[in-house]
Amino acid sequence: MASYLKNWLYAQNPNASPSIETSPAEDEDDTETVHGDDDDAPPAFPAVNSAQRAASGPGPVPRILTDIELMPPPPAPSLAVRRPGIASSSNFLAVPPTASSSSLLVPTTTTKPPTNPSKRAKVALAPGHGPLDWANLKKSGQNLRGTDTLLRVTPSMLKEHRTREDAWSAFSGKVYNLTHYLPYHPGGEKELMRVAGRDGTKLFALTHAWVNIDYMLDECLVGFMVSE
Numbered sequence: 026m027a028s029y030l031k032n033w034l035y036a037q038n039p040n041a042s043p044s045i046e047t048s049p050a051e052d053e054d055d056t057e058t059v060h061g062d063d064d065d066a067p068p069a070f071p072a073v074n075s076a077q078r079a080a081s082g083p084g085p086v087p088r089i090l091t092d093i094e095l096m097p098p099p100p101a102p103s104l105a106v107r108r109p110g111i112a113s114s115s116n117f118l119a120v121p122p123t124a125s126s127s128s129l130l131v132p133t134t135t136t137k138p139p140t141n142p143s144k145r146a147k148v149a150l151a152p153g154h155g156p157l158d159w160a161n162l163k164k165s166g167q168n169l170r171g172t173d174t175l176l177r178v179t180p181s182m183l184k185e186h187r188t189r190e191d192a193w194s195a196f197s198g199k200v201y202n203l204t205h206y207l208p209y210h211p212g213g214e215k216e217l218m219r220v221a222g223r224d225g226t227k228l229f230a231l232t233h234a235w236v237n238i239d240y241m242l243d244e245c246l247v248g249f250m251v252s253e
């Protein structure tokens with residue numbers, strides 16, 4: 026193995042090849058076999074006959090710097106100049122903040138009162154009429170549509186279904202029977218009845234566009250809106 030490396034190393038420039046003394050046994054034995062205890066000894070680095078070792082003759086011993094010569098330590102970080110919030114380079118100010126933006130104050134975003142809570146028009150639902158109860162009713166297999174097949178519904182047909190006992194409404198072209206859902210509506214029956222017998226798309230979008238009506242009322246689908 027050693028002879029192979031030697032050949033490869035000095036193939037480019039045979040003149041530079043230093044004379045490497047190898048034991049005859051090493052040159053001959055080119056196979057990787059277990060040699061004994063010496064196998065655990067790390068190889069000399071740089072190699073005993075290497076150019077690196079020749080170049081780096083015994084130089085001056087590096088001197089250990091004294092405390093005065095060393096670079097001074099960085100200033101201790103001060104909490105007084107840290108802004109609250111997510112850590113980022115902009116949260117650390119070069120100049121201390123003014124009194125109004127003192128670091129110990131809660132960030133202004135959380136000190137704002139919630140937007141008028143009285144405007145939230147959620148109603149207290151009767152016991153047994155929570156979202157889970159509605160999900161269970163949908164799964165029960167009960168016919169919540171009131172019809173056997175999906176219908177083509179004209180605006181005049183829709184108008185006929187506007188009582189609490191029979192309330193239909195159209196949302197984005199789909200007609201739903203709201204009757205069974207009325208007591209489960211978190212916004213209350215009264216609000217929902219505002220769209221009974223007519224198109225509720227706009228009012229629905231204005232109130233809570235995030236609600237997935239297709240999922241919530243899938244079992245109440247009556248049909249699709251068509252013109253007269």
Ligand code: HEM
Pocket residue numbers: 144145146147148203210211212213216217219220225228229232233236237238241242
């Ligand atoms: C038939 C379709 C509808 C379904 C499936 C439905 C469903 C819901 C749901 C799930 C919530 C609770 C929302 C939440 O907690 O974020 C809610 C709240 C509410 N809904 Fe509806 N809704 C419907 C139609 C309507 C319509 C047409 C109106 C208005 C006329 C309305 C008025 C409200 C109001 C005022 C709330 C309370 C809003 C709040 O929490 O601030 N809903 N509705």
